[in-house]
Amino acid sequence: MSRRRASIPAPSVTRLPIYHRVLRQMASRRVTTVSSLELAEEAGVNAATLRRDLSHLGTYGTPGTGYEVEHLLDAVDRALTLSREWPIVIAGAGDLGRALSRSRGFTTGGFRVAALVDVDPARVGTVVNGVLVRHLDELDEVVRLEAIRLGIVATPAASAADTVTRLARAGVRSILNFAPAIVTPPERIVVRNVDLAAELQMLAFYAARAELDESPAAPTSLPGRLRSPG
């Protein structure tokens, strides 16, 4: 059994979590088998795209029948490495950081808020959802101790770049950045930006277009998963 070499295309990776969710729901509904057509419909993607995506994980389908839900769910789970524990550090214990800490989004997979850091003395020492807020200076120690590889930046924009640098230096490999700042990540660090202002601006663009323009042209799919009917 050899490690899969061919890297999975990025757009495909962004869809895997969707399939994972749909499959989980199907499994909980005791659905045993599903065709690429059904699965694609539920996930809101083209059936060929779905089959191509799954083919990157290996061969899990049965011609003439479809996919075994449990089996496929396992495969996606393994591809995303969700079976292992994923401790996370959240930098920034403001409104957003605290809201994220309490979020349900972590329950799926082995995600767990293992650490919260901030620089504000008023926040350091407080406890959010059972996690002690530490000072940013303790970052290295905490990350090493807990073997943290995933980080979330929920700081003000001005601190974002520095925070990303510190996280990377501490050993964090992938970062979800909620701060409205353009961050140029260090070598080999993957940063994904979730930018409320940018999202709203895009939505405004399309809303404005919908208003003054009754023509279609609304794109079916957009980078980052914008959805609109075909």
Next chain:
Amino acid sequence: MSRRRASIPAPSVTRLPIYHRVLRQMASRRVTTVSSLELAEEAGVNAATLRRDLSHLGTYGTPGTGYEVEHLLDAVDRALTLSREWPIVIAGAGDLGRALSRSRGFTTGGFRVAALVDVDPARVGTVVNGVLVRHLDELDEVVRLEAIRLGIVATPAASAADTVTRLARAGVRSILNFAPAIVTPPERIVVRNVDLAAELQMLAFYAARAELDESPAAPTSLPGRLRSPG
């Protein structure tokens, strides 16, 4: 002066907010002129891509010189229709909904939280950041009264689909969905999903890859603006 017909490609639209931000910073630094190379560097994109993106807005550059910052900023502002008022409704006044209400992300452009709705009697009637939380049943009225076209879904996953339908029916055209659910939007409605669980799963994928695989292959850019060094 005719309305621009050619629709701007979706990937280009996702980058406009980035340019907008960089240009704003430059303007505040009293920079008057900028070349595509400098601007592209700051925004983290290829210079040719930047020029192509800007060419969709019209002709704003001067060969041999570059772009006038203020002038270009205006152009991007106009393209994104940020000069007008954009009242927003947030559905769901839980931790996340309240955190978003207080967020700084709205300050850019004419975004303003005009309404907050929820179904929980314990939340309805409370005031968040100066905005009264109303019951979901009042949605139609509020949206019509305030001429709201933008909505944010911050409800539990189970309610997301229904909430999107209601928002659309009330007159909202573009929706930012924070609920971890796959939403198939109604005709002509644009939905953009911000899915914490999905984002973490993707990040886990790349973090795992970085660990067991010292080879490069980390993608330079990913849909939805994942960033990693070239």
Next chain:
DNA sequence: GCATGTGAACACATTCACAGCA
């Protein structure tokens, strides 16, 4: 017969490279 997995065609976005203009 029926659905997978995939070669091949297609559709785009990105990037190069340069003509043209300040």
Next chain:
DNA sequence: TGCTGTGAATGTGTTCACATGC
């Protein structure tokens, strides 16, 4: 000379369509 704007080339993801195998 320097930089824009854009044809053309490239690279990549999506989709079609079907050979293959259950």
